[in-house]
Structures are given as structure tokens and as C-alpha cells.
Amino acid sequence: MIDYFRRLVQLSPQALGNTAMLNAGIELVAAALALAVDQRPDERAAGALLRQQVITFLKANISDPELTADRIASACGLSRRKLFRIFTADGGPMMLLRRMRTDRARELLLAAPDRTIVSIAHACGFGGDRNFYRVFRSETGLTPSEYREHVLSARPRVPQLR
Numbered sequence: 001m002i003d004y005f006r007r008l009v010q011l012s013p014q015a016l017g018n019t020a021m022l023n024a025g026i027e028l029v030a031a032a033l034a035l036a037v038d039q040r041p042d043e044r045a046a047g048a049l050l051r052q053q054v055i056t057f058l059k060a061n062i063s064d065p066e067l068t069a070d071r072i073a074s075a076c077g078l079s080r081r082k083l084f085r086i087f088t089a090d091g092g093p094m095m096l097l098r099r100m101r102t103d104r105a106r107e108l109l110l111a112a113p114d115r116t117i118v119s120i121a122h123a124c125g126f127g128g129d130r131n132f133y134r135v136f137r138s139e140t141g142l143t144p145s146e147y148r149e150h151v152l153s154a155r156p157r158v159p160q161l162r
Contacts, residue, residue: 050078051086058097062104065127069093101125102139105132109148117144 054076061067061075072093073083083093090096101124108120121132121144136144 047086050076050082054078054083054086054093055096058093058100061125062097062101063123063125065122065125067097067125072097097125098135099139102136105136105144106140106147109144110151113148113152120144 054072057072057076058067069080069083069092073080076083078086087093087096090099105120105124105126108115108123109117112120117132118129121129124132126132126135133143136142136147140147142150
């Protein structure tokens with residue numbers, strides 16, 4: 001839950017205008033408070049708490065290429081059906097994991113321009129570089145190399161002081 005609010009603070013003002021994100025934060029706080037006073041949180045708040053628990057697990061295990069819906073559900077103490085119900089709006093937990101891996105790959109492509117595409121693919125949990133290229137291109141419209149080149153070439157160059 002703390003991660004959620006840390007990331008919320010880092011968002012742009014336009015993104016903060018998204019009431020769904022703010023409502024989710026309120027639901028998380030309500031669920032935590034209800035649990036703190038030994039009350040059972042309402043179903044929406046409990047769902048928000050479970051969702052955050054799964055997202056935290058996914059972030060911690062993003063580099064595991066063997067991560068499956070069954071393993072995620074088991075690790076988070078959920079049934080497979082409940083896991084998919086929680087992430088219906090995201091297209092399911094595996095689609096969310098795919099987007100999270102792609103986002104992580106974007107970060108690594110820019111943060112480490114000398115790092116190979118294959119090593120980034122493995123660091124992000126893609127089993128192979130062919131799958132990584134296919135997924136990355138479907139998510140961004142560019143191959144990993146094209147993305148890196150496009151974004152890095154668009155950045156303003158800072159002159160080096162001597």
C-alpha cells in the first residue's frame with residue numbers, strides 16, 4: 001500500500017486528475033483501517049487490498065520467467081478464479097504482468113544503453129528474446145532497439161564540462 005501512495009505522489013498533475021486512481025487509494029486506506037480495528041472490510045476495499053498484494057508480489061518476482069497464474073494465485077493465497085476476477089479490468093493477471101515487464105524493459109533500455117537486449121529480456125522475465133521482441137513490439141509499436149534509439153535520440157544533449 002505504501003508503494004501505491006509513493007507512486008501516486010510521483011505522478012504528473014494530469015494523471016492525478018484520474019479519479020479512479022484516487023478512489024483506489026481511498027479504498028486501500030479504508031481496508032487497512034478496517035483491518036486495523038478488527039473489522040471486516042467491505043468487498044471493494046478487500047479487493048483493492050488483494051489487488052495491491054498481488055501487484056507487490058508481481059513486482060518482486062517480475063524476472064521469473066516461470067511465473068504462471070497458478071503460482072501467483074497460490075503465492076497470494078487466492079484461488080485462480082478470484083485472481084482473474086480481481087484483474088478483469090486489466091485483461092487478467094498475465095496481461096498485467098506482461099505490461100509490467102514491458103514497462104520494466106523500457107526503463108532498463110534507457111537506464112543502461114550499453115546493456116544487451118537479450119540481457120534486458122531475461123532481467124524482465126521473458127523466457128526468450130524472440131518472445132520479448134514480439135511482446136515489446138505489440139505493446140509499444142517498436143522493437144526494443146528502435147524504442148531505445150528513438151527515445152535516446154529525442155533527449156536533449158547536455159554538454160560536458162571540461
